Amino acid sequence: MFGLESGSGFWNPVLWGCIIFIAFLLLYGIRGFGRSTYKKGTEQESSFLSGNPESTPEEMQVKASNLYWGFTSSMKTLYNGLRSMHTGDVGDYVLWFIIILAILFVVIGVM
Amino acid sequence: MIEYIPYIAVVAMVFIGLYAVVFRRNLIKIVIGITIIESGVNLFLITLGYRGGGIAPIYTSLPAGTTYPEEMVLPVPQALTLTSIVIGVAVLALMLSLVMHIYRKYGTLNVRKMRRLKE
């Protein structure tokens, strides 16, 4: 009822839930060994400790379009290629369709 | 040789239509290109349906002496063509009305300038 067999492996949500539960119990146990140094009402509460004045949260939040800047800029060549592929021109959409048709014609026709 | 001419025309029309859709910039010309492809496909179906010496498949007007429709043409390709023409008219009307609205919003019929949606 619960399980799933793939021939080489299996998946069981109940078993998975038990393991996750035990993992959380262990985590909670480990947390008990720590000690609390957090004091309310002190400077510890502010999110940013330096000499500079603190910015507002709106200014500090990284915007969505900048979030994966590192990833996209390190793969710049790939992304430039992908961007130049998506021209937004309907003629190019049809051209891609014809190109794929031609490739498959050649591959299947030769076979 | 003469019986191959319609098929050559079909291929020519499909390629002319595709050329218009891919390389022309005017939206109206793209619409015309699609219509040419459609006419080519319809011509193909009609050419398939032609049988030399066949008669129309109407049982009440059979020639005297014939009982079973041996020479009768099965009208499937003609039925397909009629359906395809009707659909083609609907597509054409919808496309032209869209082109009209696009001209109002974008102020141009150039497909290279109709690229607000990309990437």
Place this chain on the structure above:
Amino acid sequence: MTPLEFLIEQSPALIVAVPLLGAFLTSLIGRVNEKARNIFALFIVCLTGVLIAILASDVLTSGPRLYVFGAQNLQVPMVRIIFEVDSMSIFMAIITIILALVALVYSWSFLKEYDGLDKFYTLALLLITSTLGMELTGDMFNFFVFLEISCITSCALIAFWITEGEALEAAFKYLVISSIGALFILFSIGLLYAQYNALNIATLASVLQFSFVDKIILVLLVVVLAMKAGVVPMHMWLPDSYGRAPPSVILVIMGATLASFYGILRVIFTLYGEVLTTTMRFNLPMHVLVGWLLIALAVVTIIVGVLMALIQSDFMRLIAYVAVAEIGYMLLAVGTGFAAWGTAYATTALHGGVLHILNDALDIGLLFLVAGAVYYVTKKRLLDDLGGLARTMKYTTVFLLIGLLAVAGMPPLNGFASKFLIYESVYQLNPILAIVAILCSILMLAIFVKVFYAAFLGPQRNITASTGLKEAPRSMLIAMGVFAAAAIFIGLFPNYVLDTLVKPAVSALLNHADYIGMVIGGV
């Protein structure tokens, strides 16, 4: 004959006829009362759903069912149209009707403030009709007609927000692409008729020779249907139109897109299944070649879909690119199942792929509904303009989390169940494919971290806070809740769905002789 048996016998025709009739009655009722119109449209879809459920229970227990329009006893077999319903068709019909039902419930409040809704309901019901027709028909030309109806109606629905130029642009692009595709399908149907004098899928499959012209037909059909399903690099219309249509419309169009995917399955498994598995070229069976071609397309689809989704800033467009990637996962599974025809893991791959069709409809549908709820509340599309929505939209946040975890394939949600089957079986064909699939799934999770972080966490942006934020209306929450509950249910009991729906569907695909024998024996 009891009334129930009569109903079962007539249901293939009624499933298409009821929404078709309802489509035009709806706009008539809309003249009288708007609320009555909404209820009537819902009633029509529910009635169709009941008919599908009745037919499904019959098809799943006693095999495929045939329905003949026109001459029953004529000697000439072509002068009629045949609907042939097997467990694969009924599986797709169930997906379509679920999507349609949820879309109508959702649009109750989502589209309340717009006018011209009479036409919206008519077009939506016509699109549902054509999608169901594509799935139930056993006739190539009939398939073309329903495909064209779905093109025209989806195009009109994509242009729903006609005041925005972008919606018109998306609709025009979609119409150009799909009408050219449909004309190529008509061309290949003409070629088939010219060679074999038949239009029935089953009759054609039994006489197919795999000559040179047949290869051309195969390529035309598969490429056009792949384009309609949104396979890279022919996917560009999909983000355009999904990103600009209202979410309730997207759900119905997604049904049509998945029906095109079903068309690919029908063509390669039923129409060409026999010849491709028996023909040998260069000591290699043809099905290996075709399977690997599909796998190549699928891998490109997954990678490009995910990479492009990562750089999107428009919420709905981002989800649309993820939907492209999800199509790639299905195609990967189908390609594996076809390339490794006959092995045990090929069947597992097909189980995963077919189950993934259902999961994709539920998960991507849920995400689009969440995006629609965000748009409804904030009237903003760009992720940069959103922020802190979790403070006011608590239920929507929970639904978003469920949806994005399910799409990324996190246990214990439904996306994991099907992706697990796909990974396990694809790994046995070629480990690199499975690695690529898993890496792209992880990237998908990264994309959704971006969505969740940008739109739902952080400070509430000034622009949005001034409009007076609130939770989405109840009917939209119900629609999202249905999908979320289904996602959790399938995640917890994958075996239940797999045994009742997916395994019969896959065995119907693999045993194409049954499908063909129905018509040949029944003539």
